[in-house]
């Protein structure tokens with residue numbers, strides 16, 4: 001295992017589900033991160049899909065001591081650097097490019113890059129990356145596909161994300177090459193918009209019980 005993977009795993013601290021969050025209004029960032037942490041999911045991924053994302057990361061990093069804030073949907077080196085400067089403790093990308101790999105290798109902030117195919121996994125391994133996001137998990141072949149990657153790629157572990165919910169998370173968490181899953185189901189847009197923090201805390205609490213066997 002690489003040093004950066006060890007660092008990322010220690011940040012995630014056995015958490016089975018990483019909430020993937022989209023924040024439209026920066027004022028929601030702190031109460032949302034607090035609700036998820038109260039529910040047992042302190043490590044969260046705020047996606048750079050909205051204008052409020054970087055400010056949200058800054059706020060959570062500064063104000064929510066109990067949270068471990070990461071950035072998601074990082075598509076290039078500029079976004080990697082901005083997200084790292086904003087205080088992201090880890091960086092998630094839907095894919096794997098030379099540019100993002102280079103940005104990560106010049107930074108202390110660990111990268112969780114997205115892959116699907118054996119060739120992409122081999123390219124990641126060549127870059128020293130051994131903990132990878134499997135995205136989009138359900139659409140690309142699901143737990144059966146991921147299971148079949150375990151034999152040829154014994155040293156590689158995954159965080160599948162995409163189409164995963166309370167109903168199927170266990171299918172993934174039961175696999176030997178899966179460490180955690182990612183998903184937006186614990187912080188649905190409508191509950192965030194409605195400020196339903198108690199509801200989100202309850203969803204997080206359920207998800208946090210999905211411990212790996």
Ligand SMILES: O=C(O)C(=O)C[C@H](O)[C@H](O)COP(=O)(O)O
Pocket residue numbers: 020047072073074092093094135161162163164182183184185
């Ligand atoms: O853009 C990224 O970097 C991502 O992380 C993609 C997200 O992981 C998925 O969009 C979450 O998938 P759902 O749980 O199906 O909503």
